Amino acid sequence: MAHDHGAGGHSHDHTAGANARMLGWALALTSTYLVAEVIGGFVFNSLALLSDAAHMLTDVAALVIALIAIRIGQRPPDDKRTFGYRRFEILAAAFNAVLLFGIAIYVFVEAIQRFTDPEPVQSWGMLIVAAIGLVVNLISMRLLTAGKDGSFNVKGAYLEVWADMIGSVGVIVGALAIKFTGWTWIDPIVAVAIGLWVLPRTWLLLRDTTNVLLEGVPSGLRLVEVRAAVSAVPGVAGLNDLHVWSMSNDDVSCTMHVTLAAGADANTVRKAVAGLIDERFGIEHATIQTEGPGEACEESGQLHS
Template sequence: MAHDHGSAGHSHDHTAGANAKMLGWALALTSAYLVAEVIGGIVFNSLALLSDAAHMMTDVAALVIALLAIRLGRKAPDEKRTFGYRRFEILAAAFNAVLLFGIAIYVFVEAIRRFTEPQEIQSWGMMIVAAIGLVVNLISMRLLTAGKDASFNVKGAYLEVWADMVGSIGVIAGAAAIRFTGWTWIDPVVAVAIGLWVLPRTWILLRDTTNVLLEGVPSSLRLTEVRAAIAAVPGVAGLHDLHVWSMSNDDVSCTVHVTLGQGCDPAPVRLGLAAMLDQRFDISHVTVQTEAPGEPCGDGHEVHA
């Protein structure tokens, strides 16, 4: 029985520095605008602005946690956490998704109250603040675009900023409508619309992060395809106990028990498997346990070819 703990040795730190810098700039812009939007929402009595500010607050939280996740993710594995701290990124993204759900519930409740108790809205001030927010969101989105496909954390921050950009457009349109019609009920309608726009994307983020936390197969892979590819490697007579999971969205691992064909040397089979999984499926961390036909498996069961 033999084991192979080799991997392609890919480094996952090459984008961390760039992501941290972009996140820092986005955080500075978003934090400054958050303060302005909260003040504007209170002064101009706009629930739509406060709803947008609430989502902006989650942007700030997402950016702060994303920066912390990058810092912690760089820490090397230790005696207590042998996988290191990269899973913190997933926890952070899941927390942001849950926070957004909570904010949406608050906005819906407040909107219902305002439908029954209409309030005066200062539409010009509402429009100016939202226009500034649109510019800030566009800049932040531009900063985060490069790293959104390489990190769940950056993707979560990008989605929240993107949703706020749509929210700012909605607030501007709502302010214009209120200005020319005097219909103050448009304000809570816009607030609810922002929440409904954000929630589906928040659900997708929560679904993906939950899959990682449950060590599910990454969405980009199909276990049946991986199993078939392993079975086709020369020298493999059978396989079982196949597991594919990820610590984060760019760090996929695989473990498998392989039954060798008669007279096959285990070393070339293991090396061939690791190379195939890396090249075809981008699985960089591979552990292969090889077993001869009829040899007891590590779980106490006998293996048959």
Template sequence: MAHDHAAAGHAHDHTAGANARMLGWALALTSIYLVAEVVGGIVFNSLALLSDAAHMMTDVAALVIALLALKLGGKAPDDKRTFGYRRFEILAAAFNAVLLFGIAIYVFVEAIRRFSDPQEIQSWGMMIVAAIGLLVNIVSMRLLTAGKEASFNVKGAYLEVWADMIGSVGVIAGAVLIRLTGWTWIDPVVAVAIGLWVLPRTWILLRDTTNVLLEGVPANLRLNDVRAAIAAVPGVAGLHDLHVWSMANDDVSCTVHVTLDAGAEADAARRGVTAMLAARFGIGHVTVQTEAAGEPCGDGQTTHP
């Protein structure tokens, strides 16, 4: 049995290493193109390219977050950080969201200015840069395809890159229209459209990361449902001091004080609560403290399914 466990560990390490390499290549490609797109937006005077660069930044952030999760997520807790280092992933995502809001504000203000004061756009350069971006997205998606089913973080990065292809296609379409019609106002329209596409996902990212940092109840859980399920476990007469939170999106913890029925065994009640929370709500780390009715809190024990 020990040999099988070690083999499984080696397989996990191999998979994580392969995912990290693919993420690293995708990050390098996307980062290089991000710089090229910013330079292209300035040189060719295209607000649409700059807006798409902001969207490309979400790809870079998603890839960095995925790499952080792989590199730091498995790092063991120590005497200073007893919960480990998984919050780095959440902090990076929150910083990314705040930065994107700032960029979006700049794009919208600049777009309004350009509507009233149209500027010359070098559509050919705009089209070429966007076409290169589309190619980079396709290559990055190809690199991430193999690991997206084995890792939630890789899958998240894959979906970010896929979504960015829409921005690249929009810029290309805008460049073609400007070339054919000479209507330079199309550039700020495309820029605003890309910004409106990015902002809802940015808001969701900021909302979810803030909830994790505030140790709020994960979005997929309802505290009343958890409370009712614990109360229904045999041997449980009541409960209080219920807390459910997460260190990261896929790491949910729960602590609760349980009052026992008369004659109920504390160990059996703890095991029942732990097993139910794991099976029904996917909560993997549970601390249950038991006490008899009318008595002060007893000793708590941490149990794992």
């Protein structure tokens, strides 16, 4: 089966270009609001606003890194990076997750200090700034929705913005509660609640990106199922050295060593196996080595469907 990289490359370039445009718009909106929220946090003395601003800062960092990652990821393979640079997007997503963990720790420490030493909070100012932030986050989320399922990188940025949207809602609720009750300790409670809401989703992103970096089996695939399906192909007598991994979340690769049944044709078996794993498991890039029964590996072929 002939090698075919052209169509996939053009598709990736088109998708990356669309993601870059959406990320650019989201970055412009988020950066503008970040400045306003930081000023509002200090002017109105609200930890909840500053907590939300801290998450907004990670949004800006995430969006900048995501844009850079897309640009670098579009570079073609060369003599030094034979797989290209697409994994840079995974590194960017992992960095964003670690950054969110760091921000959460800061907010928790600051909240503890606020519990022991409460400070006055200007609730109306909190409310106005948070309401503006909610609108900005909703627009940014809408921009990033289309690309979040096709890229860990965009998904990381989407989760950052999504977390801030939840944060804005929390700040609005907190501001109203403080306004009508006068209980300023609600402010650090909202800040902690925002952190606790975000952390589980951040952990999932970090887990998925780490799995890619460790070249683990991609999410949604089970190696035992791939092994059973390939072993059932006519002409396959044995299977070993099976590896399935991904360079990014939409580029699954596979290598395997197939022992042929007596009388089986190597080319026919390789084509059948490559077609099966592409159609059933979405594995587009497969390197399949074959050997006759009781022989050392005598023939190998790299098949790309």
